[in-house]
Amino acid sequence: MKRILALQASPRNERSHSRRLVEAFLQASVAEQGEIEVVRREVGQGNLPAVSEDWIAAAFHPEPTNRPAPLQAALALSDELVDELFAADRLVIATPMYNFGIPSGLKAWVDQVVRIGRTFDFLPDDPASPYRPKVLGKRALIVTTRGDRGYGPGGPNAHLNHADVYLRDVLGFIGIRDVTVVAVENDEFGGLAFADSYRAAERALAQLAQDF
Numbered sequence: 057m058k059r060i061l062a063l064q065a066s067p068r069n070e071r072s073h074s075r076r077l078v079e080a081f082l083q084a085s086v087a088e089q090g091e092i093e094v095v096r097r098e099v100g101q102g103n104l105p106a107v108s109e110d111w112i113a114a115a116f117h118p119e120p121t122n123r124p125a126p127l128q129a130a131l132a133l134s135d136e137l138v139d140e141l142f143a144a145d146r147l148v149i150a151t152p153m154y155n156f157g158i159p160s161g162l163k164a165w166v167d168q169v170v171r172i173g174r175t176f177d178f179l180p181d182d183p184a185s186p187y188r189p190k191v192l193g194k195r196a197l198i199v200t201t202r203g204d205r206g207y208g209p210g211g212p213n214a215h216l217n218h219a220d221v222y223l224r225d226v227l228g229f230i231g232i233r234d235v236t237v238v239a240v241e242n243d244e245f246g247g248l249a250f251a252d253s254y255r256a257a258e259r260a261l262a263q264l265a266q267d268f
C-alpha cells in the first residue's frame with residue numbers, strides 16, 4: 057500500500073486555498089488509486105516548536121548512541137517526524153507563500169527533519185561532497201498559493217521566490233529530488249485572474265491524483 061504524508065502549513069482552515077486544494081487532491085488520489093494510506097501532519101497552527109539549544113547539542117552529540125537522557129528527550133519530536141517521513145512513499149506539502157518564503161510552522165518542520173545522522177550524513181573527508189542524503193526513493197508534491205503573481209520560473213518576481221524554490225532545494229539536500237510544484241497566484245487580486253489560476257491548479261492536481 058502506498059503511504060502519503062501530507063503536511064498542512066497554512067494557519068487558515070476553511071479559508072485556506074492550499075489546504076482545500078490538497079484535501080481535494082488526497083481524496084481524488086484515494087478515489088483514483090484505491091490502496092493509499094494518508095497520514096496528515098499539521099504544521100501550520102503554531103504546533104511545532106523551533107529547535108532549542110538542547111536539540112542542537114543532542115543532534116550534534118559526538119556519541120549519538122550514548123546521549124544523556126535529557127538530550128535524547130529533546131529529539132523526541134524530531135525522531136517522530138523523521139520516522140514519519142521515512143515511512144512515507146510520497147510527501148505532499150500545502151503551503152502559502154509568506155514574505156517570499158514559507159510560514160514559520162513549515163520552517164520548524166524542516167528544521168526538525170533535516171538532521172545530521174538521520175536524514176543526511178556529513179562526511180568531511182569525502183572529496184566529492186561532504187553531504188550524503190539519506191531520504192531516498194520518494195516523490196514530493198508542493199501545492200503553494202500566493203497573493204501576488206509572477207513568481208514562477210521566468211516570471212518577473214521569480215527572483216523573490218524563496219518558498220517552493222527553497223523547499224525544492226532543502227528536500228533535494230536530504231535526497232528527495234523528484235519534486236512537482238503546483239502553484240496558485242493572484243489571491244490578493246481575486247476576480248478572474250485568481251479563478252483562472254485556481255482552476256488550472258485543480259486541473260493539474262486532478263491529473264496528478266491518477267498516479268502520484
Ligand SMILES: Cc1cc2nc3c(=O)[nH]c(=O)nc-3n(C[C@H](O)[C@H](O)[C@H](O)COP(=O)(O)O)c2cc1C
Nearest residue numbers: 066072073074152153154155156201202203204243
Ligand atoms: C503574513 C503573510 C505574508 C504573505 N506574504 C506574501 C508574499 O510574500 N507574497 C505573496 O505573493 N503573497 C503573500 N501573502 C499572501 C498569501 O500567500 C496568499 O493569501 C495565500 O493564498 C494564502 O494561502 P492559504 O489560502 O492557503 O492560507 C502573504 C499572506 C500573509 C498572511
